[in-house]
Amino acid sequence: MTCRLIAAGLLGGSLVAAWAQSPDAVPPAASPAPAAPPAAQKGFLGSDVPAFDPGSEVMTWDGKIWNIQDQRVFRARFEKYLNAEEESGAEAKKYRDQFKEMLDLLSPAKMSKENFRKAWAILPSASSYEPDAELCNSLDDAIFGVLLAQQEVTRIDDQNRSLVRRKDTLEWNSRFAADSSLLGPAPKNPAAAEQWNREQNLKRDMKMQPLLTELGEVNASIAGNRVKKEALRLQAKIEFQVLIAQLFLQRRFEHVLLANRFYRALFGDGDNQLRVADDYAANQSAKNKESFGDLAKLPKTLGQLDALANEAIRDVREGVESFSFLLEKSELKSAAERLSEAFAVGEYLPEIRLLIRAKKRSVLEFTRKSNQLLSALEVKDYERASTLVKELETTSQDFDSAKPLAAVETARTVSALHLAKARAAATSGDRATLETELRAATEIWPRNPALAEVSGAIFNQADVQQQALNDFERLHAQKNYRQIFEDKVRFIAATALHPGKQEKLKQVLDQVQLAEAALLRAAELAKRGDAAGAWESVERGFSGYPDDPKLNQARAEFTTQAAEFVRSVRTAQEMERKQQLGSSLAWYLRAQQDYPNSEIAQDGVARLASLILKP
Amino acid sequence: MALIVLAGAGAFVLQKDGNPYRTVEVLKPSDYLENANSLRGNTYQVEGVISSSLGSSPEKGRLFGLKINQADKDWPLPILVPRDYRELNLQKGQRYRLKVEVNDDGLLEVEEMSKS
Numbered sequence: 001m002t003c004r005l006i007a008a009g010l011l012g013g014s015l016v017a018a019w020a021q022s023p024d025a026v027p028p029a030a031s032p033a034p035a036a037p038p039a040a041q042k043g044f045l046g047s048d049v050p051a052f053d054p055g056s057e058v059m060t061w062d063g064k065i066w067n068i069q070d071q072r073v074f075r076a077r078f079e080k081y082l083n084a085e086e087e088s089g090a091e092a093k094k095y096r097d098q099f100k101e102m103l104d105l106l107s108p109a110k111m112s113k114e115n116f117r118k119a120w121a122i123l124p125s126a127s128s129y130e131p132d133a134e135l136c137n138s139l140d141d142a143i144f145g146v147l148l149a150q151q152e153v154t155r156i157d158d159q160n161r162s163l164v165r166r167k168d169t170l171e172w173n174s175r176f177a178a179d180s181s182l183l184g185p186a187p188k189n190p191a192a193a194e195q196w197n198r199e200q201n202l203k204r205d206m207k208m209q210p211l212l213t214e215l216g217e218v219n220a221s222i223a224g225n226r227v228k229k230e231a232l233r234l235q236a237k238i239e240f241q242v243l244i245a246q247l248f249l250q251r252r253f254e255h256v257l258l259a260n261r262f263y264r265a266l267f268g269d270g271d272n273q274l275r276v277a278d279d280y281a282a283n284q285s286a287k288n289k290e291s292f293g294d295l296a297k298l299p300k301t302l303g304q305l306d307a308l309a310n311e312a313i314r315d316v317r318e319g320v321e322s323f324s325f326l327l328e329k330s331e332l333k334s335a336a337e338r339l340s341e342a343f344a345v346g347e348y349l350p351e352i353r354l355l356i357r358a359k360k361r362s363v364l365e366f367t368r369k370s371n372q373l374l375s376a377l378e379v380k381d382y383e384r385a386s387t388l389v390k391e392l393e394t395t396s397q398d399f400d401s402a403k404p405l406a407a408v409e410t411a412r413t414v415s416a417l418h419l420a421k422a423r424a425a426a427t428s429g430d431r432a433t434l435e436t437e438l439r440a441a442t443e444i445w446p447r448n449p450a451l452a453e454v455s456g457a458i459f460n461q462a463d464v465q466q467q468a469l470n471d472f473e474r475l476h477a478q479k480n481y482r483q484i485f486e487d488k489v490r491f492i493a494a495t496a497l498h499p500g501k502q503e504k505l506k507q508v509l510d511q512v513q514l515a516e517a518a519l520l521r522a523a524e525l526a527k528r529g530d531a532a533g534a535w536e537s538v539e540r541g542f543s544g545y546p547d548d549p550k551l552n553q554a555r556a557e558f559t560t561q562a563a564e565f566v567r568s569v570r571t572a573q574e575m576e577r578k579q580q581l582g583s584s585l586a587w588y589l590r591a592q593q594d595y596p597n598s599e600i601a602q603d604g605v606a607r608l609a610s611l612i613l614k615p
Numbered sequence: 616m617a618l619i620v621l622a623g624a625g626a627f628v629l630q631k632d633g634n635p636y637r638t639v640e641v642l643k644p645s646d647y648l649e650n651a652n653s654l655r656g657n658t659y660q661v662e663g664v665i666s667s668s669l670g671s672s673p674e675k676g677r678l679f680g681l682k683i684n685q686a687d688k689d690w691p692l693p694i695l696v697p698r699d700y701r702e703l704n705l706q707k708g709q710r711y712r713l714k715v716e717v718n719d720d721g722l723l724e725v726e727e728m729s730k731s
Contacts, residue, residue: 571648580650580652580721581651581720581722582647582652582717583647583648583650583652586647586690586691586692586693589691592691593682605669609678610670612670612675612693612695613671615672615674
């Protein structure tokens with residue numbers, strides 16, 4: 001618990017400062033917010049201070065929630081760190097040594113003016129190391145500022161001492177003036193004596209008046225100097241404390257320890273009360289709070305800050321040790337998590353900076369894929385997520401694939417369900433449901449490969465189907481049954497769901513098939529020299545489909561070849577139409593005579609005979 | 616005696632020609648085929664061979680096809696034999712000489728007939 005709160009305290013402002021991002025971002029679905037946010041827990045830092053819950057990787061602060069692992073900026077920063085070379089060069093080593101030396105010189109056991117000056121002298125040199133970000137320089141300036149303030153205090157002390165001396169002189173002179181006024185004999189006459197006394201008192205008052213006025217002024221100056229001195233001392237303390245607090249919020253814990261020791265050396269009065277919160281927090285602007293954290297929520301003493309910094313350093317050290325151990329066990333997920341936690345807290349600590357790149361890179365691939373997995377889940381690219389889960393399972397022994405796979409499988413199942421409904425709607429021609437289901441499937445799994453495939457197929461099918469129906473209607477209106485017959489497969493498929501059109505198509509196909517059969521039979525008869533039979537075959541087909549160009553062509557051809565027979569039949573038909581039953585029957589008989597096998601003639605004779613003999 | 620001679624002469628003449636409808640105009644099949652309705656009410660004589668039986672009706676009689684040869688050409692014409700002649704045994708291939716009237720339907724309806 002303590003560790004968590006310490007980490008929270010450490011993380012708070014600096015995380016916000018470093019990662020200027022929307023704190024309102026809710027953790028993504030892959031990492032849901034915990035049921036009981038850490039903010040609900042009370043601690044000595046208050047319920048509103050940042051709190052990091054390592055169980056859920058969620059940090060809560062000021063009513064806002066961050067998931068450390070899920071923050072894109074943090075992820076990018078962490079990946080950058082994993083790729084960076086360890087800071088083990090000569091310059092880095094020198095910097096670390098200088099830090100150690102300064103801390104050693106300023107340690108309580110060795111503290112002296114001489115050591116203070118030695119430590120202070122190292123600061124400019126340490127500041128030249130680039131990763132120090134010139135913080136040592138800032139510390140140097142702050143110390144210089146305090147010393148200037150102390151010089152002023154010394155000057156005020158000197159001035160006060162002079163004022164005290166002057167005060168003593170004035171007091172003595174005042175006393176002397178008071179005493180000397182009573183010297184000399186007084187007159188015997190009572191009246192004269194009274195007059196003499198009044199004159200003496202007046203003289204005394206006149207002598208003492210300037211002395212008393214100056215004495216008052218001196219006393220006021222002494223008092224004013226005392227107040228000024230105290231104000232200067234307090235101002236110097238607060239300015240130094242602000243720097244320490246800022247270093248703390250920036251997670252520069254080693255600098256916090258060093259600044260604390262300098263502070264104690266500079267202000268050896270044992271007053272460790274942290275006045276930042278009291279004196280500055282009230283005037284801290286909202287913008288400043290947003291950038292650097294709420295100063296009112298800092299600890300109350302420098303000792304607490306010191307302890308928290310030490311605890312953070314220890315925590316980071318343990319995190320790195322844990323990382324190394326887990327790495328040996330090939331438990332990359334846990335290793336990456338421990339390292340990311342340690343990195344979040346102690347990004348600038350030697351334990352983190354000195355970690356060799358080879359070790360870091362061993363989890364880089366895992367981290368990168370984990371981040372890709374989170375991204376894939378965020379954008380609902382479940383195919384990619386599924387692939388990444390498999391790869392991560394292979395890489396890391398402790399990777400828990402249950403959650404991502406559950407998300408993937410759920411999305412797949414629901415998406416497939418919607419696609420199935422879309423297919424059914426497409427089949428039944430229910431366009432509204434088709435669109436609704438396709439939209440639902442798209443929302444659940446936008447990059448579902450089956451989605452494009454199915455929707456493409458459905459829409460292609462719909463387009464082709466509609467086009468075929470349009471073609472069918474157009475050809476039917478043109479009575480171009482032959483073309484419909486030629487493309488019958490397409491039209492049969494297209495009209496399958498339209499009973500009315502299906503019936504129309506059936507009639508067309510029947511007609512054309514009859515025409516085809518007539519033509520085939522005619523061709524066969526013509527081969528045998530039976531022109532009349534061929535004509536009759538074509539004629540019978542023609543009656544069912546008079547617009548067929550093929551039938552027309554064949555009919556014209558065979559009419560020439562069997563002219564007499566054709567004339568008899570046509571005249572018979574004409575007479576029949578005119579109700580000239582006798583002539584018509586005679587012509588049918590004549591046609592039958594010309595071509596005894598004529599079915600047209602036979603039918604005509606039978607039909608007319610029946611009519612004639614009808615009672 | 617004179618009557619007997621006349622009767623004998625008449626019988627001779629009849630026997631010599633053999634056409635009982637010689638006074639009736641011979642039907643021109645081409646005219647009939649051209650427009651039978653225009654011939655309605657006319658009476659003609661025709662001679663031909665029964666080529667087919669086309670049907671029969673108890674009320675109207677029997678319908679035959681009669682093939683007439685004229686100008687070296689066969690003309691099949693329909694002949695309606697009324698029910699009055701139902702006792703006659705008409706068969707395909709039999710040759711008949713007929714007196715016919717073109718009835719209201721434009722059909723050749725037999726009024727009299729004899730084998731020739």
